[in-house]
Amino acid sequence: MAETPLLEVRNLEVSVAETEILTGLDLRVNVGEVHAIMGPNGSGKSTFANVLAGKPGYTVTGGEVQYEGKDLLKMLPDERARAGVFLAFQYPVELPGIKTREFLRTAVDVRREERGEERIKVREFNKLLEERAKAVDLDSAMVKRSVNEGFSGGEKKRNEILQLSVLDPKLALLDETDSGLDIDALKIVAEGVNRFRGPEKAIVLVTHYQRVLNYITPDYIHVLIDGRIVRSGGPELALELEAKGYDWLRETVESGSTA
Amino acid sequence: MVAPKAPSKKVISRESKLDSDYKWGFVTETDGDRLPKGINEDIVRLIAGKNNEPEWLVEWRLKAYRHWASLDYEEPQWAMVDFPPIDYQDIYYYASPFKEKRPESLDDVDPEVLEAFTKLGIPLEEQKQLSGVAVDAVFDSVSVATTYQKQLEDVGVIFCSMSEAIEKHPELVQKYMGSVVPYTDNFFASLNSAVFSDGTFCYVPPGVRCPVELMTYFRMNSEGTGQFERTLIIADKGSYVSYLEGCTAPMRKTSQLHAAVVELIALDDAEIKYSTLQNWYPGDKEGRGGVYNFVTKRGKAAGRNSKISWTQVETGSAITWKYPSVILQGDNSVGEFYSVALVNNRQQADTGTKMIHIGKNTKSTIIAKGISAGKAQNTYRGLVRIMPGAENARNFTRCDSLLVGDECGAHTVPYIEVRNKSAHMEHEATTSKVSEDQLFYLMQRGISEEEAQYMIINGFCKGVFQELPFEFAMEASQLLKVSLEGVVG
Numbered sequence: 001m002a003e004t005p006l007l008e009v010r011n012l013e014v015s016v017a018e019t020e021i022l023t024g025l026d027l028r029v030n031v032g033e034v035h036a037i038m039g040p041n042g043s044g045k046s047t048f049a050n051v052l053a054g055k056p057g058y059t060v061t062g063g064e065v066q067y068e069g070k071d072l073l074k075m076l077p078d079e080r081a082r083a084g085v086f087l088a089f090q091y092p093v094e095l096p097g098i099k100t101r102e103f104l105r106t107a108v109d110v111r112r113e114e115r116g117e118e119r120i121k122v123r124e125f126n127k128l129l130e131e132r133a134k135a136v137d138l139d140s141a142m143v144k145r146s147v148n149e150g151f152s153g154g155e156k157k158r159n160e161i162l163q164l165s166v167l168d169p170k171l172a173l174l175d176e177t178d179s180g181l182d183i184d185a186l187k188i189v190a191e192g193v194n195r196f197r198g199p200e201k202a203i204v205l206v207t208h209y210q211r212v213l214n215y216i217t218p219d220y221i222h223v224l225i226d227g228r229i230v231r232s233g234g235p236e237l238a239l240e241l242e243a244k245g246y247d248w249l250r251e252t253v254e255s256g257s258t259a
Numbered sequence: 260m261v262a263p264k265a266p267s268k269k270v271i272s273r274e275s276k277l278d279s280d281y282k283w284g285f286v287t288e289t290d291g292d293r294l295p296k297g298i299n300e301d302i303v304r305l306i307a308g309k310n311n312e313p314e315w316l317v318e319w320r321l322k323a324y325r326h327w328a329s330l331d332y333e334e335p336q337w338a339m340v341d342f343p344p345i346d347y348q349d350i351y352y353y354a355s356p357f358k359e360k361r362p363e364s365l366d367d368v369d370p371e372v373l374e375a376f377t378k379l380g381i382p383l384e385e386q387k388q389l390s391g392v393a394v395d396a397v398f399d400s401v402s403v404a405t406t407y408q409k410q411l412e413d414v415g416v417i418f419c420s421m422s423e424a425i426e427k428h429p430e431l432v433q434k435y436m437g438s439v440v441p442y443t444d445n446f447f448a449s450l451n452s453a454v455f456s457d458g459t460f461c462y463v464p465p466g467v468r469c470p471v472e473l474m475t476y477f478r479m480n481s482e483g484t485g486q487f488e489r490t491l492i493i494a495d496k497g498s499y500v501s502y503l504e505g506c507t508a509p510m511r512k513t514s515q516l517h518a519a520v521v522e523l524i525a526l527d528d529a530e531i532k533y534s535t536l537q538n539w540y541p542g543d544k545e546g547r548g549g550v551y552n553f554v555t556k557r558g559k560a561a562g563r564n565s566k567i568s569w570t571q572v573e574t575g576s577a578i579t580w581k582y583p584s585v586i587l588q589g590d591n592s593v594g595e596f597y598s599v600a601l602v603n604n605r606q607q608a609d610t611g612t613k614m615i616h617i618g619k620n621t622k623s624t625i626i627a628k629g630i631s632a633g634k635a636q637n638t639y640r641g642l643v644r645i646m647p648g649a650e651n652a653r654n655f656t657r658c659d660s661l662l663v664g665d666e667c668g669a670h671t672v673p674y675i676e677v678r679n680k681s682a683h684m685e686h687e688a689t690t691s692k693v694s695e696d697q698l699f700y701l702m703q704r705g706i707s708e709e710e711a712q713y714m715i716i717n718g719f720c721k722g723v724f725q726e727l728p729f730e731f732a733m734e735a736s737q738l739l740k741v742s743l744e745g746v747v748g
Contacts, residue, residue, distance in 0.1 A: 095714075
């Protein structure tokens with residue numbers, strides 16, 4: 001008997017303010033797998049990541065999403081998060097007056113609480129956080145500051161990876177985590193993602209560029225155009241895209257859809 | 260040696276089985292004393308008589324009463340608050356849990372009254388007292404007990420009820436009472452001057468750093484009763500005192516009037532830090548009942564290098580009308596005002612400060628954070644006045660408003676009067692809404708919407724909370740949380 005996939009998306013259709021963005025997206029993700037979703041601007045990549053995380057403002061008009069066999073779309077965003085869905089944001093917001101350290105400790109504690117465990121000891125947590133911050137090259141003074149306040153673009157992205165590592169979810173959705181990073185920062189972020197990777201984890205990585213895949217090798221690559229996946233393949237697909245661009249696939253889609 | 264475990268300093272928050280968001284709304288049955296309803300010269304004399312007041316004070320009260328009566332029930336109209344006419348003849352101006360004078364010993368205080376304070380987290384019995392905080396407990400019109408008095412006396416600090424101060428330190432009271440807020444100051448201050456019944460008095464002698472936090476806890480209990488207390492704090496040369504007040508009241512369908520006067524005087528090199536957690540009953544969701552908190556608070560930084568700092572967290576009351584102010588008279592004196600005002604449901608707040616710069620090199624800072632939720636209205640109103648002689652005066656003002664939902668309002672009304680060209684003025688103001696993106700970010704990390712909302716608002720208030728003594732900052736946070744219950748969903 002086949003194992004239940006961690007994430008199963010069937011024929012997902014999503015609109016934003018009457019405009020159709022996703023037009024029938026299918027995806028199946030098992031634990032242990034890394035999927036990259038690539039596509040041109042406006043193809044619906046970020047919408048897909050946001051809808052999975054439960055961001056308000058999107059209307060699901062069709063299809064379904066199962067996470068560990070449960071209806072993900074019925075769950076509140078915080079329930080999804082506690083069930084192990086993590087979104088690394090493309091544009092992380094600033095949270096004035098909320099210190100990263102306390103914010104993340106609260107996030108850890110709500111998970112523990114749900115499992116009926118005691119709150120984490122402050123000292124234990126601080127030690128963990130310091131260690132993990134070092135791993136993504138964030139100064140330990142930064143975790144004592146308000147979340148993302150005054151952080152550079154690269155620092156914000158590294159802070160997302162820090163949170164990924166501390167919260168230890170099952171499914172990581174990385175929304176253009178590579179965009180706007182210089183090569184050193186990209187390496188740090190990729191290392192963080194690779195450390196997270198494992199037989200019990202799954203990653204869905206949304207990106208515009210092939211560059212990040214030099215550092216994070218996916219098991220599968222899917223090409224998203226006009227709201228659905230038009231081509232899936234192994235890592236070699238990235239190189240083909242790099243050489244030919246997205247237009248090549250767009251043409252295939254258009255000729256195919258008229259058939 | 261093992262130190263005895265200090266009781267926790269829970270001041271405002273308290274678990275309760277009451278079926279309401281307001282957890283301090285219980286009523287205490289007392290078998291005390293009360294004067295008939297209404298106000299006239301006889302009532303004023305009777306209140307003075309309760310305390311055998313000296314003739315000068317009785318006269319002062321009567322002058323205040325006559326001035327107030329000449330105002331013909333005309334309250335100030337300029338504030339952005341709206342309430343039905345108050346029938347000043349339908350209020351009890353004096354209610355006491357005691358039949359006669361306040362008993363010398365706590366053993367003779369009605370156990371119900373002591374129990375009320377224990378329930379509020381302010382146990383008065385010696386073995387249970389809060390550690391490191393001296394408390395004056397005011398119940399309706401009178402002070403019930405004052406803790407730590409002996410220890411304070413040893414260092415020369417006078418901390419007692421106003422009635423005791425009038426009896427034992429009349430020269431200090433006479434010298435300073437009304438010196439900052441004259442009885443003609445405004446409608447509610449005049450009313451208070453006529454009928455004030457008790458309150459807190461504090462004098463810190465030269466060079467003394469008050470060893471504990473001083474606190475007054477105000478409890479309004481009896482129905483239809485107004486509370487009119489006076490607080491007078493004098494920090495003599497080179498002294499320091501940190502004072503905190505907390506307030507709660509039972510839930511009543513009708514509104515209750517609270518018209519207090521607070522006067523602070525800081526002499527040369529002295530510093531007074533005054534913190535308020537105001538949690539009077541705010542009324543129900545439809546705006547029925549609740550306390551009208553019409554309060555005059557003013558400090559005079561009279562001496563050179565003196566400093567007066569107000570920090571207030573206002574979450575209660577149906578209507579808040581208060582402007583804790585500083586007269587910066589001494590050269591190099593400093594005035595500060597840090598405020599969080601949160602209104603929910605139908606609450607209205609019109610609050611802010613006045614900084615009057617008179618001395619040279621005087622400096623004032625105003626940080627005001629207003630949060631509006633439900634259908635509530637919140638107004639910041641502040642005056643900064645630089646007098647001609649105030650060379651090199653500086654002011655920094657920052658007012659931030661945060662809106663929760665679409666039906667509430669936030670208003671900022673700054674008044675700036677500069678009569679000396681050397682002044683440096685800075686004014687910043689922002690209005691924002693709790694952003695969907697911030698909420699989603701927190702929720703994506705597993706935090707519930709209600710908790711996320713609270714974290715954002717708490718973060719917004721950080722700059723003010725950090726000015727409070729540590730334990731009270733925790734309390735303030737807690738209070739914010741309780742006041743926001745029901746905002747989400």
